[in-house]
Amino acid sequence: MKTLRFSIITLSSSRSTTLLVIWGFILFPLKEEEEEAEDVGNRSSKTFKPKKNIPEGSHQYELLKHAEATLGSGNLRMAVMLPEGEDLNEWVAVNTVDFFNQINMLYGTITDFCTEESCPVMSAGPKYEYHWADGTNIKKPIKCSAPKYIDYLMTWVQDQLDDETLFPSKIGVPFKRNFMSVAKTILKRLFRVYAHIYHQHFDSVMQLQEEAHLNTSFKHFIFFVQEFNLIDRKELVPLQELIEKLTTKDR
Numbered sequence: 001m002k003t004l005r006f007s008i009i010t011l012s013s014s015r016s017t018t019l020l021v022i023w024g025f026i027l028f029p030l031k032e033e034e035e036e037a038e039d040v041g042n043r044s045s046k047t048f049k050p051k052k053n054i055p056e057g058s059h060q061y062e063l064l065k066h067a068e069a070t071l072g073s074g075n076l077r078m079a080v081m082l083p084e085g086e087d088l089n090e091w092v093a094v095n096t097v098d099f100f101n102q103i104n105m106l107y108g109t110i111t112d113f114c115t116e117e118s119c120p121v122m123s124a125g126p127k128y129e130y131h132w133a134d135g136t137n138i139k140k141p142i143k144c145s146a147p148k149y150i151d152y153l154m155t156w157v158q159d160q161l162d163d164e165t166l167f168p169s170k171i172g173v174p175f176k177r178n179f180m181s182v183a184k185t186i187l188k189r190l191f192r193v194y195a196h197i198y199h200q201h202f203d204s205v206m207q208l209q210e211e212a213h214l215n216t217s218f219k220h221f222i223f224f225v226q227e228f229n230l231i232d233r234k235e236l237v238p239l240q241e242l243i244e245k246l247t248t249k250d251r
């Protein structure tokens with residue numbers, strides 16, 4: 001039964017890839033007529049980040065395949081554990097790339113609903129608002145719309161993942177000493193995209209019948225960050241109730 005459930009999820013994830021493609025190429029050009037082309041062109045190329053690929057045949061690719069296989073067992077607590085004999089940094093790196101790809105795809109399916117008008121501030125429910133700063137290019141936090149914030153956020157994450165000194169893809173290249181703190185910042189920020197989707201766009205997710213896909217992805221994310229203590233509890237507060245529900249129902 002468990003295997004069946006996960007194979008259905010795999011199907012739904014390939015379907016959202018289709019959705020992503022359809023929306024990227026059909027809906028955005030349509031909108032171009034109403035808005036300034038430059039603005040829209042900018043947005044469509046930035047909102048959908050290209051999938052970050054882990055090269056086939058590499059050790060990291062094997063780790064990713066291992067993660068997918070153990071996820072299929074249905075036991076998420078087991079699936080997130082560091083495989084025996086593996087390097088923790090590498091395990092965290094592979095999974096961080098995978099979460100980025102998942103969130104990119106999930107947010108990609110609802111970008112049409114997340115606009116300057118619907119989401120003038122980046123929020124996670126009425127009590128939490130985020131202002132963007134990356135600590136290097138933008139030091140003083142700026143208040144901006146959710147689509148703008150998420151664009152900044154995903155572009156920033158992508159830049160980190162593409163940095164070979166931070167995420168080495170070649171065998172034998174060591175991880176930097178500060179790797180884990182960079183990974184923690186990435187995961188802390190990626191959490192905010194889940195929080196925004198759940199709080200502001202869950203009705204659209206339901207309409208698209210993507211809720212099982214979203215819940216599975218988020219649950220995997222939470223089990224992973226809990227296993228290695230990667231995000232402070234206070235950062236998770238905007239989705240605390242959901243986290244309790246998802247993590248106590250089945251372990």
Ligand SMILES: [Zn+2]
Pocket residue numbers: 113114115118119146147196200201
């Ligand atoms: Zn939004």
